[in-house]
Amino acid sequence: MKQFDHLMLFFLLHTCCSTLLTLAQAPAAAPVVAPKAAPVLAPASSPAPPGPTNVTKILEKAGQFSTFIRLMKATQVANQLLGQLNNTNNGITIFAPTDSAFSSLKSGTLNSLPDEQKVELIQFHIIPTYLSSAQFQTISNPLRTQAGDSGDGKFPLNVTSTGDTVNITSGLTNTSVSGTVYTDGQLAVYQIDRVLQPLQIFDPRPPAPAPAPAKSKKKKDDDVADSPADDSTDNSKAVRFAMGNNVGLFGVTAIVLIALISL
Secondary structure, three states, rough: HHHHHHHHHHHHHHHHHHHHHHHHHOOOOOOOOOHHHHHHHHOOOOOOOOOOOHHHHHHHHHOOOOHHHHHHHHHHHHHHHHHHHHOOOOEEEEEEEEEHHHOOOOOOOOOOOOOHHHHHHOOOOOOOOOOOOOHOOOOOEOOOOOOOOOOOOOOOOEEEEOEEEEEEEEOOOEEEEEEEEEEOOEEEEEEEEEOOOOOHHOOOOOOOOOOOOOHHHHHHHHHHHHHHHHHHHHHHHHHHHHHHHHHHHHHHHHHHHHHHHHH
């Protein structure tokens, strides 16, 4: 009986040792790794809105328009265009003379102009509507510029198109478009090689003579009194007066003769 107990104890010890050895030789279990959180993506930034359309900056970038830019700034026309292009839906077309175009003017021309006429000169190069190159073939002349009245002798500007050539005349200046500086559907800037000279500034017409004053009523009455009809009326009255005097004298004479005969 005691021997049986020893065998059972040996058997249990052997089983435990085998189990521990098996567990020791088994590969270690991989550690549990928590899933990574998905990265948070920043929302895509929207493109910045375009800056305001600035005519002077467009001309500065193109080059060779320094004099025109200086006059636009000095006359405040640049600020007016900035407001028109960015605060309204109105289109603008500009015929921009180059520096060589201003150099070809007679010496002292610009300096001789008063401030008001300098403003009109710059405005004469600006059309208050957008004109594409294709529209030059169908526009109605004369064009009205920002200088004002397009009537004869004022600020008329005529633009005609023949093939690819766009001709411009002010009545004193004839030139043509030599290139497109800028166009975006609202603003069009075209290069010209001569300064457009309006008639109102460089060849003003003399004012119309004042109408002759109307004759006064008193003058008319005096003229009627001196007319031949009045003379004939006065003559007839004189004849009747003379005849009356003769009849009276004849009557007195007859009475005197009768009185003498009676004696």
